[in-house]
Amino acid sequence: MPGTASPERDIVATPVQRATREALYAGAIALGLFVLFIGLKTDQNISNELILVPRWPLLAAVIVLTMAGRFFYVAYGQPFLASQKVADIATGLLPDSVATRFFRLPYFIAAIAIVAVLALLAGSLDSLLGPGLAGYARFARALAIIYALASVLFYFRSFIHAHFSVLGIAALAVYPIIVVLVLALYSGSMAGGFQGSLKWVDNFGIQILIYVMLAWGLNIVVGLAGLLDLGYVAFYAVGAYAYALLGTHFGLSFWILLPAAGAMAAFWGVLLGFPVLRLRGDYLAIVTLAFGEIIRLVLINWREVTNGSAGISGIPKVSFFGLISFNVSDPNYIAKVFDIAQSGAYYKIFLYYLILGLCLLTAFVTIRLRRMPVGRAWEALREDEIACRSLGINTTTTKLTAFATGAMFGGFAGSFFAARQGFVSPESFIFLESAIILAIVVLGGMGSLVGIAVAAMVMIGGTEALRELDFLKQVFGPDFTPELYRMLLFGMAMVIVMVWKPRGFVGSREPTAFLKMRRAVSGSFTKEGHG
């Protein structure tokens, strides 16, 4: 940690001496932090009393690991990074010098070869290596695939950089098709392809896109208008419950209720906006947080309408504009219309395209709004409220439109969420969700749509990928549940990314108003986002 050692002693000490000292400090701190929490475990005995179970070996292991990590970081990591920085400046290839060494053609070929061999042996892996080693082999295969993809991205980086949005949208548009085809080839039948695609399309595709949409919606409030909103999930909840209640009680179609849910959420946005207009900064943050909690508590306690914590189930599915249905019992069920095998995957793929469409709508509206007077007013408001007022911008309506627009997209996402789950309960709308959405907006680089999408993909995709680590059970025994570590790692990732890139993934800003030419500026020049 910087600052633990005085600079004079640093100059005298060699890196190894310094590292030893730092490692001892780190060990002492780790001992203090973990002695009670890792060293001892509270457990219930048979008569339901709490007892302590010592875990000293684990504690020792954690402390030794901490010390070793600190030692290697200070002794070799820091000098390496420092020299790398010098080398980068000298060669002018900023992040490239490490990367070009990491992504080399022979490695790439080796990775492809590993993937090919392991894919050929896929069926017989378990019998060849036993279940334990097969798990590692699959993990190695996943790593090799990621490496190969990363190197392809790396070699075409300038091309990708130049056409990022188009390529990204194209990739998202063909994603389910590719997944189905690859899995169909893999399993040898189209039905198998559809069946296997469920996880990829639903857990990764739809899940990530919902967060992309929510984050883009929140981006209007936080990134553009600069109003810190910690209760965004309230509008998500309003949208979800609007669809759930109206859909189950009145049987209205999704396509009518989608705009209705958006309008309702926007209405709540204005309702929240009115009282908080005078508040600034952190006072605004706490009131929005309180608003989010109030909505959740009302959903829990207003049992006559919302069915309390039990939630609402049996929410109708979306149909393709009433023409094609995804309910097996309907006469126009998709499998009957096209005369194909029944599968739940069609609905998921349809939902995927639906949320993709909604996301693109959000992005489109955001991009267009930024060029309209209201969008410009938002950004001006973010930079300086007093200047705004003196220039004759009506700050009241500007703030209210920001709240309403952001809330509307939250409502859209909410009604989509209800349709996708078929079930809503207050559990889904806790503060943590608001925090995750806000984190995605900030980590992506506030105001930057591409950055936010990347952040959502990394954070949500990463936590979803952690569900796939079941093979670790073979290492740490059957009691080990990787699931538990998901949120822990998520929180750590939030901290690390933020410390590493305080301005978010996309640190530069593209202005919409410019004199002669469009020129991106560093995010540090703007107050909280786009410039």
Place this chain on the structure above:
Amino acid sequence: MQYFVQQLINGLTLGSIYGLIAIGYTMVYGIIGMINFAHGDIFMVGAFTALIVFLILGALFYSVPVVVALLIMMIVAMLLTSLYNWTIEKVAYRPLRGSFRLAPLITAIGMSIVLSNFVQVTQGPRNKPIPPMVSKVYNIEGISVSLKQIIIVVVTALLLALFWYLVNRTSLGRAQRACEQDRKMAALLGIDVDRTISITFVMGAALAAVAGTLFLMYYGVIAFSDGFTPGVKAFTAAVLGGIGSLPGAVLGGLMIGFIESMWSAYFSIDYKDVAAFSILAIVLIFLPSGILGRPEVEKV
């Protein structure tokens, strides 16, 4: 009337705990202008430390006098929890000092997730109940006052007095107030700003740890997720009292405590949190910088 006084006492107890937590929020906010979202979980870590110390004491000794046990729990909890907050400040907040406003907020939320999940992973997700430590109840003219409540109020009052002395009468407190007013100027005058900020975090965590110990003693149960609600309410209290103001934090804490106990006594227990949050919103509409907060002067 008896019922009302009874609720007043319950509110005072609850408010004391909120007030202790709220001070940590308000001090950190005052000095570096950041919402320390992890503070609620620091409180939870404090309560958990107290729980483990309680179990250690129970395992090592046949019987320990309650006062001694409480004192040991409190001191160990204060020490270890301070260490947590100190480390968090170093790792997650210090590198972002001088960065834009939302960056430390996000790391604070991240740290809050890390802390609660760390405790969940290491100690298990279940509620951890302990046998009641203090069960004596006094009955004064139909109003029952438990010894637990008296301990909470007395400990809080003592700590607040000590704290008031620290902030207003010592050089450390002077350094803190100087940093709060103008960090750059304080640094120019030879105050070690980093150290002062670290100490602020340590002090906030120590108070939160005491609040955690008292919480554990009062309710007799703690779980990894118990940091959030008291944390949010204490933060609400800090804002209600005027964030950055120490008496404001205590006042806000007491107010939230009273609102909660009165609302659950006279209206509905389900909606007590809704009432607390609604009153926060209403107060802020009329007093946009809290009750005792100084209005922000904006220069152009």
